[in-house]
Amino acid sequence: MDYDITEDHWQRRALELQQRLHAEIPLAHSMKIEVSSYSARALTLRAPLAANINHKHTAFGGSLYSLAVLTGWGLISLLLADSRQAGEIVIQNASIQYQRAIEDDFEATCVLPGDDSVAQFLGTLSRRDRARLLLEVTIGAPEQPAVVFSGNYVVHVPKNG
Amino acid sequence: MDYDITEDHWQRRALELQQRLHAEIPLAHSMKIEVSSYSARALTLRAPLAANINHKHTAFGGSLYSLAVLTGWGLISLLLADSRQAGEIVIQNASIQYQRAIEDDFEATCVLPGDDSVAQFLGTLSRRDRARLLLEVTIGAPEQPAVVFSGNYVVHVPKNG
Numbered sequence: 356m357d358y359d360i361t362e363d364h365w366q367r368r369a370l371e372l373q374q375r376l377h378a379e380i381p382l383a384h385s386m387k388i389e390v391s392s393y394s395a396r397a398l399t400l401r402a403p404l405a406a407n408i409n410h411k412h413t414a415f416g417g418s419l420y421s422l423a424v425l426t427g428w429g430l431i432s433l434l435l436a437d438s439r440q441a442g443e444i445v446i447q448n449a450s451i452q453y454q455r456a457i458e459d460d461f462e463a464t465c466v467l468p469g470d471d472s473v474a475q476f477l478g479t480l481s482r483r484d485r486a487r488l489l490l491e492v493t494i495g496a497p498e499q500p501a502v503v504f505s506g507n508y509v510v511h512v513p514k515n516g
Numbered sequence: 517m518d519y520d521i522t523e524d525h526w527q528r529r530a531l532e533l534q535q536r537l538h539a540e541i542p543l544a545h546s547m548k549i550e551v552s553s554y555s556a557r558a559l560t561l562r563a564p565l566a567a568n569i570n571h572k573h574t575a576f577g578g579s580l581y582s583l584a585v586l587t588g589w590g591l592i593s594l595l596l597a598d599s600r601q602a603g604e605i606v607i608q609n610a611s612i613q614y615q616r617a618i619e620d621d622f623e624a625t626c627v628l629p630g631d632d633s634v635a636q637f638l639g640t641l642s643r644r645d646r647a648r649l650l651l652e653v654t655i656g657a658p659e660q661p662a663v664v665f666s667g668n669y670v671v672h673v674p675k676n677g
Contacts, residue, residue: 409540
């Protein structure tokens with residue numbers, strides 16, 4: 356990362372991501388997703404309970420999954436943008452564990468794996484135009500998450516023309 | 517199942533389920549989910565691409581998951597109603613494989629496991645007030661599904677009072 360990246364940079368990126376989610380994915384708009392925070396290494400998305408409630412007045416399992424899958428997707432898309440690397444991101448497979456019901460607005464957080472893993476991912480992507488990244492996303496308090504999501508994302512560099 | 521169950525019965529149940537999904541789960545309403553078909557053993561839910569599209573103009577992975585998880589949930593809720601058995605259904609964990617992108621409206625189908633498994637599930641539920649059922653849901657042509665979902669549902673009988 357460049358030394359001259361400022362707080363403004365992350366806030367601008369976060370706002371761009373939020374606008375993109377609402378403009379391009381109608382369900383993200385219906386879910387009223389907001390970017391809660393973004394730094395070089397972590398992204399947190401937030402969603403209100405009211406738009407994502409179920410018949411038991413807790414967060415709908417499909418909303419929890421959707422917020423988690425978009426958090427991983429968003430973090431990779433921000434990483435690619437900051438690495439000046441083009442790439443299309445596809446979720447290949449995922450698993451989710453619901454450990455506790457959620458009765459309030461909720462946040463999903465994804466943290467990039469260590470620098471070595473990220474460097475390897477970006478290196479493979481630029482050499483082979485295709486690379487895979489396994490990301491974990493948690494919802495609720497990090498030490499005792501209510502939901503744990505694990506997703507395999509595949510990124511490929513689109514061919515020109 | 518009773519011998520006097522008619523085609524009308526399934527259609528009425530299907531309509532009730534669709535109304536319940538839209539009334540109680542705002543995201544199911546945003547997704548414009550419809551019940552496509554229901555019989556004693558299988559439930560198919562449908563969703564239009566437009567309400568569930570992503571930035572690549574294919575079906576959003578979170579919508580595919582949400583339709584799948586609701587198809588399994590709906591089939592159990594219809595099974596419980598037809599068995600005159602009260603129960604609250606919770607998704608405990610799930611996995612999903614995306615095998616192909618979907619570029620059109622889509623349907624998710626869940627088929628109950630064999631009669632022995634269903635009888636065992638209902639027997640455990642009435643003896644212990646709690647039972648688990650693993651269901652598979654597919655989206656796309658059954659012989660070559662675009663999406664395969666597998667979910668562990670836990671049903672428990674609510675205590676009175």
